Amino acid sequence: MKRTVFTAALFATTAMAGAVAAQDYPSEEIEVIVGYSAGGGTDVMARTVAPFLEEYLGNNATVVVKNMPGASGQIGVTEVATAEPDGYTLGTFNLPGMMARTLDREADYDADSFTYLANVVNDPNVIVTPGSSDIDTMEKLVEAASEEPGAMTVAMSSLGGDDHLFLVKVQEATDTEMTVVPFSGSAPARTALMGGHVGMGIINLSEAVNFLDDLNVVGIASEERSDLAPDVPTLAEQGYEITNGGLRGFVAPEGLPEEVEQKLLDAFQQAFDDPEFQEAMISTGNPVRLTLGEEFEELTQEQLDLATRIWENTPWK
Numbered sequence: 001m002k003r004t005v006f007t008a009a010l011f012a013t014t015a016m017a018g019a020v021a022a023q024d025y026p027s028e029e030i031e032v033i034v035g036y037s038a039g040g041g042t043d044v045m046a047r048t049v050a051p052f053l054e055e056y057l058g059n060n061a062t063v064v065v066k067n068m069p070g071a072s073g074q075i076g077v078t079e080v081a082t083a084e085p086d087g088y089t090l091g092t093f094n095l096p097g098m099m100a101r102t103l104d105r106e107a108d109y110d111a112d113s114f115t116y117l118a119n120v121v122n123d124p125n126v127i128v129t130p131g132s133s134d135i136d137t138m139e140k141l142v143e144a145a146s147e148e149p150g151a152m153t154v155a156m157s158s159l160g161g162d163d164h165l166f167l168v169k170v171q172e173a174t175d176t177e178m179t180v181v182p183f184s185g186s187a188p189a190r191t192a193l194m195g196g197h198v199g200m201g202i203i204n205l206s207e208a209v210n211f212l213d214d215l216n217v218v219g220i221a222s223e224e225r226s227d228l229a230p231d232v233p234t235l236a237e238q239g240y241e242i243t244n245g246g247l248r249g250f251v252a253p254e255g256l257p258e259e260v261e262q263k264l265l266d267a268f269q270q271a272f273d274d275p276e277f278q279e280a281m282i283s284t285g286n287p288v289r290l291t292l293g294e295e296f297e298e299l300t301q302e303q304l305d306l307a308t309r310i311w312e313n314t315p316w317k
Helices: 002-024 041-057 071-081 138-147 162-174 186-194 258-273 275-283 293-312
Strands: 030-034 063-067 089-095 114-130 153-156 179-182 200-204 215-220 245-253 288-292
Touching: 030 041, 030 071, 041 063, 041 089, 041 114, 041 186, 041 245, 041 258, 041 275, 071 089, 071 245, 089 114, 089 293, 114 138, 114 162, 114 186, 114 258, 114 293, 138 162, 138 215, 153 162, 153 186, 162 200, 162 245, 186 200, 186 215, 245 258, 245 293, 258 275, 258 288, 275 288, 288 293
Parallel strands: 030 063, 030 089, 153 179, 153 200
Antiparallel strands: 089 245, 114 200, 114 215, 114 245, 114 288
16 A cells, blocks of 8 residues: 555656656756758758747757768767657658658668657759759650650759659659769759759759759759749640659657647747747748648658658669
8 A cells, every 4th residue: 555655656656757848848948959051951950949949948058050961861860869868859850751761771860769849841842953054845855855864964962862862753654774972961052053053853852943044943842832932834734644842840859848849849830830830930931831740750650651662663773
């Protein structure tokens, strides 16, 4: 009987301590780790979200973005997966890229390594060419790529991410062969494009909208034209029924206290409901779509299953 009373008292004390911890959260700086270079789509998304997260977390929250580029995002996401699950280390999470890292190499994390917070962006892929190029339609692109298999070089942010999966779809649909030139992030890939060092590139819409005067946007891989670039035709309009895009969100290490997790989920929902947040995301070229918690985790598993199926039938190296 005494043991039962003691256990109940211990449970109550622990629960109360957790509630107090959640009430005090955040009491120190929150670090958001971005596994890509500054200036890319993921980095811009994180820096746009950060001040709204600060506002709705309250407690004079401070959210700092830290770039840890390398290994196609693997370095940064591994840092998040292995961090203390206390709510003070969060990370950006790209799909399908982060799950692709568990397929093409050894990884110190898997789909169960995270607490899934919020996916906030669904960003369609676009095919772009240097502004100096005369290739500005799918017809011209396919013609150029067909002339000499492998001669068309393609800049992209990483192997195995949404850019790469999209290229596989494009090559299959057009019966062409192209050569991938991977970079540490979309920003250096875009710089190489603008410098004319590669023949074409695959990036996301958000990474192209502020450079429409410097790049030819051949087509967008969405079902309909985007309000962010209404003059850019879809691939379907040009005869290719291809859709694809990148999902970007935020995770924490697995094992985050429920009270802290809920506070973060609430903050993301409040940010999403804020018209200023919507305006800020649109102004930075980020197509917003919010998916929270368990639904985000389910979405991750769906993306992993898709990447696995494509991976098994594609020569990646």
